[in-house]
Amino acid sequence: MVIKNRVLLLGVIISISLLGCKDAPQKQETINSGEGAPEVATQEASVQDSTRVDATANSAQEETPPLESLPDTAFVRLADYSDGFAFDMRYATDNNFLEETVYPCGECYTRVKTAKALLQANAVFKEKGYRIRFYDCYRPNSVQYKMWELVPNPQYVANPVKGSIHNRGGAVDITLETLEGKPLDMGTDFDFFGPRAHHDHMDLPAEVLENRRVLKETMEAHGFWSIRTEWWHYNLGAASRDAVANFVWPCPTAN
Numbered sequence: 001m002v003i004k005n006r007v008l009l010l011g012v013i014i015s016i017s018l019l020g021c022k023d024a025p026q027k028q029e030t031i032n033s034g035e036g037a038p039e040v041a042t043q044e045a046s047v048q049d050s051t052r053v054d055a056t057a058n059s060a061q062e063e064t065p066p067l068e069s070l071p072d073t074a075f076v077r078l079a080d081y082s083d084g085f086a087f088d089m090r091y092a093t094d095n096n097f098l099e100e101t102v103y104p105c106g107e108c109y110t111r112v113k114t115a116k117a118l119l120q121a122n123a124v125f126k127e128k129g130y131r132i133r134f135y136d137c138y139r140p141n142s143v144q145y146k147m148w149e150l151v152p153n154p155q156y157v158a159n160p161v162k163g164s165i166h167n168r169g170g171a172v173d174i175t176l177e178t179l180e181g182k183p184l185d186m187g188t189d190f191d192f193f194g195p196r197a198h199h200d201h202m203d204l205p206a207e208v209l210e211n212r213r214v215l216k217e218t219m220e221a222h223g224f225w226s227i228r229t230e231w232w233h234y235n236l237g238a239a240s241r242d243a244v245a246n247f248v249w250p251c252p253t254a255n
């Protein structure tokens with residue numbers, strides 16, 4: 001069953017379940033999809049793992065609402081708004097630095113403002129013969145804890161107590177691929193935690209440097225900033241103060 005209105009579904013689910021992160025009482029967010037800005041509820045987080053959200057819980061099977069009708073801070077499923085992106089959601093597989101599947105399925109959720117900026121950036125990439133391929137989008141805060149346990153190095157993994165901008169729905173891990181689906185050479189794989197992935201590492205083939213430049217310049221022109229140590233990571237500046245979230249998205253179920 002394909003879920004038509006994941007925005008509304010999330011509104012219901014998140015209102016019901018404010019999720020906590022291990023050892024980290026902090027602000028958690030209630031996401032409303034209807035009128036007005038999302039409510040931000042402050043409460044002590046309980047010690048529990050992320051809740052899996054069962055898509056069968058969805059009672060609101062409605063059409064996808066236009067982005068313009070939603071508050072900028074609502075969460076949306078990006079694929080509902082364009083079929084012009086490619087997805088390789090690594091944390092929904094064990095092909096990632098954790099060597100473990102930490103997502104129930106590969107979905108890309110972001111805040112509305114992040115989605116709008118990504119759609120515009122992708123239109124520019126398309127003119128150049130490319131499109132964005134996503135490795136990661138919104139990431140539950142509980143997963144950030146798992147990552148930090150393995151790599152407690154803020155150069156490569158944001159401290160979960162402060163929260164990553166991924167946890168705020170404003171960061172994406174991406175590369176570029178051709179419109180035929182061939183990924184551009186960026187010099188390292190996604191989540192290669194070492195100097196070769198740094199933006200200031202210049203000892204790379206000219207083609208790689210050019211590919212990174214195209215990605216960085218276009219993303220920066222659309223409100224994103226990069227971090228020095230990861231060529232794939234982009235933060236939407238306007239999302240850096242949004243609340244940390246810890247919901248898990250619904251997954252499609254077989255009919």
Ligand SMILES: C[C@@H](N)C(=O)N[C@H](C)C(=O)O
Pocket residue numbers: 136147154155156157158164165166171173191227230233
């Ligand atoms: C883990 C890596 N893909 C990443 O996103 N790192 C940044 C620094 C983060 O955790 O926010």
Ligand SMILES: [Zn+2]
Pocket residue numbers: 136166171172173232233234
């Ligand atoms: Zn990232």
